[in-house]
Each structure stands twice: as C-alpha cells, then as structure tokens.
Amino acid sequence: MYSLYDIKENIVSFVNESEKELVNDFSCIESIYEKNQLKVLKAFRDLKISESHFQESTGYGYSDIGRDTIEEVYAHIFHTEDALVRQQIVSGTHAISLVLFALTRPGDKILSITGLPYDTILSTIGTNNEKSSLKEYNIDFDYVNLKNNEFDKDSIKSKLSANTKLIMIQRSRGYSDRKALSIRQIEEIVKFIKSIKPDAVIMVDNCYGEFVDEKEPTDVGADIMCGSLIKNPGGSLVKAGAYIAGRKDLIELCSYRLTAPGIGKEVGINFNQNRTILHGLYLAPQIVANALKIVKLFAKTYNKFNIDTIPNQNEELNDIVLSIKLGDADKLKRFCEAIQSTSPIDSFVKPVENDMPGYDSKVIMAAGNFISGASLELSCDAPLRPPYMVYMQGGITYYQGKLALMKTIQNLGLI
Numbered sequence: 001m002y003s004l005y006d007i008k009e010n011i012v013s014f015v016n017e018s019e020k021e022l023v024n025d026f027s028c029i030e031s032i033y034e035k036n037q038l039k040v041l042k043a044f045r046d047l048k049i050s051e052s053h054f055q056e057s058t059g060y061g062y063s064d065i066g067r068d069t070i071e072e073v074y075a076h077i078f079h080t081e082d083a084l085v086r087q088q089i090v091s092g093t094h095a096i097s098l099v100l101f102a103l104t105r106p107g108d109k110i111l112s113i114t115g116l117p118y119d120t121i122l123s124t125i126g127t128n129n130e131k132s133s134l135k136e137y138n139i140d141f142d143y144v145n146l147k148n149n150e151f152d153k154d155s156i157k158s159k160l161s162a163n164t165k166l167i168m169i170q171r172s173r174g175y176s177d178r179k180a181l182s183i184r185q186i187e188e189i190v191k192f193i194k195s196i197k198p199d200a201v202i203m204v205d206n207c208y209g210e211f212v213d214e215k216e217p218t219d220v221g222a223d224i225m226c227g228s229l230i231k232n233p234g235g236s237l238v239k240a241g242a243y244i245a246g247r248k249d250l251i252e253l254c255s256y257r258l259t260a261p262g263i264g265k266e267v268g269i270n271f272n273q274n275r276t277i278l279h280g281l282y283l284a285p286q287i288v289a290n291a292l293k294i295v296k297l298f299a300k301t302y303n304k305f306n307i308d309t310i311p312n313q314n315e316e317l318n319d320i321v322l323s324i325k326l327g328d329a330d331k332l333k334r335f336c337e338a339i340q341s342t343s344p345i346d347s348f349v350k351p352v353e354n355d356m357p358g359y360d361s362k363v364i365m366a367a368g369n370f371i372s373g374a375s376l377e378l379s380c381d382a383p384l385r386p387p388y389m390v391y392m393q394g395g396i397t398y399y400q401g402k403l404a405l406m407k408t409i410q411n412l413g414l415i
C-alpha cells in the first residue's frame with residue numbers, strides 16, 4: 001500500500017525494521033493505555049452515564065445535568081474533589097491564567113519551579129508590563145530553572161517565602177529543549193515542598209500530559225491541574241474548551257473568577273458539546289497511546305540516522321511531543337511538507353514559513369487537522385533559526401504516523 005504514496009521499497013523495509021525493534025516499548029505503551037481505558041470506563045459506569053447526559057441546554061444553563069456530570073467524571077478520573085470542564089475556558093493558556101488569577105491576591109508571590117513557563121503565559125505574568133497582567137495587580141512572580149532536567153531543590157527552598165502562595169509546575173516542555181517531567185519527579189518535589197511550606201498551593205500545567213502515564217499529577221499530591229480539550233483529554237473530537245481539576249475550595253475560586261462570585265459553576269452552557277466531550281474522553285487513552293507510538297517510532301528511526309531527538313529512542317515518554325534536530329532551514333521545510341502531504345485534511349497544501357506573533361524568527365508549520373489548532377492530531381512546527389529543531393506532536397491514527405515518517409525520510413533523502 002505504501003507504493004500508493006510513492007514511498008520507495010527500501011524505506012518501507014527500514015521503517016518496518018524499526019517498528020519490529022519497538023515491540024517492548026509498544027507493549028509498555030499498551031499497558032498504560034489498558035489501565036487508563038479501564039479507569040475512564042469505570043468513571044462512566046460509576047456515574048451512570050446515559051443518553052440523558054447528551055441533552056443540549058440553552059440560556060443560563062441552570063441544572064445542566066450533562067455539564068455537571070462531565071465535571072464529576074473528570075474529577076473521578078483524576079481523583080480530585082471537583083473539576084471545571086468548560087467551553088467558556090477557551091484554551092490551555094486561558095485555563096492557566098484563570099487559575100493564577102483566581103488563587104492569588106495582591107502581595108502574593110507565584111513561584112515557577114520549571115523555569116520560565118510556556119511563552120503564552122508570560123503576558124499573563126506581565127513580563128513586559130502587559131495591561132491587566134498579574135504584575136499590574138501587584139502579584140509577584142519568580143522562577144527557578146531545572147538543573148540537568150531535575151528540580152533544583154536548594155534554589156526552590158531558598159525562594160520559598162512567607163508570601164509564596166502558588167507553586168507552578170509545567171509537566172510538558174513546551175518549546176524549550178528540556179525533557180518533560182515524570183510523575184515520579186513531580187511526586188518527589190510535591191512532598192519536598194509540602195514538608196517546607198504546607199500551605200502553598202501546587203498547580204500543574206498538565207497540557208500534553210493526560211493519559212501518558214497511569215497516574216496524573218493530582219494522584220501524587222498536586223492541588224490543582226489544568227489542560228486543553230483540543231489536546232489529550234478531548235480525544236481529538238472536542239471542538240474547544242479546557243479543564244481544571246483539583247481541590248474543591250480552589251475550583252470554587254476558579255469558578256467565581258470564570259463567571260461571577262456567588263454564581264460560579266451553576267451557569268454556562270456547553271453549546272451542544274456534552275456528547276462529544278464524553279465521547280472524546282472515552283477515546284482519549286487510546287488516541288494518546290497512538291501518539292506515543294508514533295513519537296517512539298520517529299525517535300527510534302531518526303536516531304538510527306544519527307539525528308538527535310528529545311527524548312531519544314531510549315528515554316521514557318512523559319508527553320506527546322518530539323523534537324528533532326534537523327540542522328538547517330531547508331530540511332525543516334522538507335520535513336513539514338512531508339507531514340502536511342500525508343495528512344487527511346489539506347494534504348495538497350504546501351506549508352510556507354511566515355512571521356508569528358511572539359516569535360523573533362519566521363515559523364513553518366504543518367497541520368492537516370479536523371479541529372483547527374488541535375495538536376493531539378499529527379502536526380509540527382519549527383522556528384527557522386538555529387538549532388533548526390522541528391517540534392512534532394500527536395497523531396490520532398498510528399498508520400498515518402508511520403506513513404508520515406516514511407515520507408519525511410524520503411523528502412530528506414536519508415535513504
């Protein structure tokens with residue numbers, strides 16, 4: 001079948017060979033998928049999900065049984081007291097910003113212990129004195145970098161002060177070149193911080209992390225976490241929205257910030273997305289497993305060409321992102337063209353680099369998506385600057401990922 005895509009025979013056998021060598025890695029991924037699928041199904045059974053939860057509500061959305069039960073399902077799966085799963089939270093960035101604003105007051109300090117957070121959060125913090133930022137409300141921010149991909153306990157300890165209200169942990173690496181954090185690392189640092197400052201709220205940006213492990217940050221002591229529904233937990237079906245899960249008192253504060261004090265979770269409709277949110281969540285463990293297999297297959301194969309990847313073929317996966325150090329601008333373009341041409345949507349389109357807000361160089365991207373911007377679907381982007389790294393993520397069907405890999409090898413002339 002690969003000849004239908006003009007892939008050369010020797011490339012097919014090369015990739016088949018990599019795939020065979022990944023039997024053990026794939027079976028580890030399958031085993032996590034198995035546990036997560038059973039965990040999700042259990043929540044659906046325990047909460048007696050039925051067709052009645054698919055009904056659409058209008059107006060204020062009082063007593064929307066679908067919306068309320070979806071939030072119970074999320075809380076059940078993530079083992080938290082409560083959750084918000086809302087269309088009114090428009091993105092992952094919005095969810096994070098909401099948590100930061102809801103849980104701090106003037107004079108409080110936020111400490112990020114995974115270095116500077118994701119680019120889009122910097123405006124929320126107010127690093128460039130943005131209007132309406134936390135800084136404008138006199139909420140202070142500081143950060144501690146990771147040291148060799150581990151938490152820097154000494155620096156963290158020295159920066160914890162009486163007014164440190166909230167500790168931020170970003171599990172995935174975003175567009176940095178560090179590794180994603182494991183649940184074990186998060187567990188250890190949460191214990192460490194709680195032993196020094198038990199009243200600090202620990203929040204985790206869990207974007208790209210859901211269902212990658214059998215545990216989530218809230219299983220190992222994080223007080224609150226959040227993520228985007230057009231990434232992992234939306235299972236590639238949900239059109240928009242984000243979630244926040246955690247302690248009941250904290251979720252209440254977030255809900256008051258989202259709508260209005262006193263009203264909180266009682267209002268807000270899901271624009272006929274209830275069925276899709278449940279359907280996507282039900283499929284999410286399987287789709288995340290597909291994405292992880294694709295990442296593994298790319299890492300394994302590119303490492304064979306002595307091309308560096310983060311993580312490399314032997315390292316554990318803690319998110320669904322792979323960066324590949326291609327080395328020059330022309331290679332980035334050829335790589336992106338291959339990904340685009342093997343996508344189900346807009347396969348005939350040729351990606352071109354362009355300026356992007358927030359970047360100091362041109363960026364080239366490939367995404368042939370059903371849901372615009374959904375990076376659980378196979379997609380990649382690359383700023384055209386040294387070290388000429390492409391960031392690739394997702395993939396909702398394994399064999400599209402395998403085909404895309406072959407196409408990149410062919411376009412780059414690696415074989």
Ligand SMILES: *Cc1c(COP(=O)(O)O)cnc(C)c1O
Nearest residue numbers: 091092093118172174207208228
């Ligand atoms: C995607 C992402 C975000 C931001 O989410 P958006 O939905 O794009 O706003 C924040 N943090 C991490 C680690 C992410 O991967």
